[in-house]
Amino acid sequence: MTVSIRCADFNNDCPAQFTAPDQDELLQHVELHTRSAHQPMEWTPELAEVVKTHVKQV
Ligand SMILES: [Zn+2]
Structure with missing residues (x-):
């Protein structure tokens, strides 16, 4: 399983996004x-x- 998240999801004007093999590492x-x-x-x-x-x- 791979999980991802984008900083922009939090109303930040920020291009960062992250991908990790599990939620703990993503966090x-x-x-x-x-x-x-x-x-x-x-x-x-x-x-x-x-x-x-x-x-x-x-
Ligand atoms: Zn950010």
């Missing part, structure tokens, strides 16, 4: 990206839950 990519590219946005468990609702299987 790690999104977390790193959020911390590095979208400060001062904070990575929280609540945000992780929101991100999960946008994950697509590809």
Whole structure:
């Protein structure tokens, strides 16, 4: 199974998209990206839950 997500799904004007073999790894990519590219946005468990609702299987 491969999963993907686009940063633009979260109303960010951002071209980043991520693909990973499972949701946990995908979330790690999104977390790193959020911390590095979208400060001062904070990575929280609540945000992780929101991100999960946008994950697509590809
Ligand atoms: Zn982004």
